[in-house]
């Protein structure tokens with residue numbers, strides 16, 4: 138595998154300052170929502186984990202890091218944990234060779250989308266150590282999603298230990314390179330073999346791993362991505378479950394994503410309501426960096442009002458920005474009308490998406506009702522999106538030793 142090193146060029150003083158002043162919030166801070174979590178004694182336990190290794194002839198060759206495509210190659214093993222209400226709940230966790238699932242055709246997940254999932258990554262640092270980035274936040278979100286979909290909750294700490302062991306077993310799959318990482322897909326499905334929209338009395342948790350390179354295929358980090366903003370579609374609504382990570386939020390977006398692709402655009406900018414509020418971009422949270430009416434620089438992202446997935450990257454960027462204290466940071470709605478006005482008044486500086494898969498993805502173009510809007514993100518000399526990207530990568534790849542957001546795997 139090619140060994141490539143990400144070159145960190147520190148913006149004088151900025152990152153050093155961050156190291157000293159950053160406080161570390163430990164939750165996705167969704168208003169008025171308790172995070173459901175099973176007490177360790179009622180959850181599955183890492184101590185009960187069993188391991189069945191794949192025989193040597195089943196081990197797959199590892200792809201060259203240059204050939205990595207998101208979600209195409211999988212490692213040799215997986216983690217599985219069954220839940221059966223009639224057998225007392227969670228069963229013992231097991232690591233097995235990666236294998237197909239056998240499901241009854243009536244399985245609830247296949248009919249009513251009783252399915253929730255997560256997306257996280259393991260990074261091999263410059264020191265060879267493998268780290269997870271704030272995995273407790275993924276556990277918190279998975280439990281919240283599970284609870285909304287009538288699926289059993291679990292103890293997040295125990296699951297982090299089980300997933301860490303899986304990564305440790307498949308550690309040679311974590312790319313030896315700082316432009317790639319190992320994507321972790323924890324998945325929880327209702328496997329009751331009965332039709333009927335009801336709580337699933339049986340469930341299966343599994344985690345699979347895949348080495349991934351850059352999320353976007355072109356040089357979007359240099360050019361910025363282009364978006365389709367079509368107000369006739371929305372991905373989430375008040376009282377819905379856009380703030381949960383259930384598969385049912387994603388399937389219906391494929392058609393619109395296809396529409397964007399046919400127009401030569403890369404992602405969908407999801408709008409909501411008569412005033413066309415910006416909510417998210419593709420599967421990323423959105424950030425807008427502007428000069429406000431008082432002449433101050435301001436970073437804006439929509440609030441966690443039920444429409445927005447509470448992203449781990451979003452929460453991390455907000456923390457970094459607030460601790461940096463060099464510009465105003467606001468969680469508020471922003472509409473397409475405001476975006477158009479900011480552009481015409483030359484007060485829109487940057488727009489970017491943020492998420493685990495691509496970390497920070499600058500936006501350079503929006504097709505809004507067939508009107509092309511140029512976003513000057515790539516023209517800024519001291520761009521904040523680059524600073525966020527660099528700071529996050531530094532933490533993820535171990536350039537900031539013992540950082541509290543990075544969990545080392547043995």
Ligand SMILES: Cc1ncc(COP(=O)(O)O)c(C=O)c1O
Pocket residue numbers: 256417419420421422446447448449450451491492493494
């Ligand atoms: C709809 C949506 N928004 C935002 C995000 C970004 O969240 P995170 O930063 O936790 O990856 C994701 C990815 O999980 C997503 O699917």
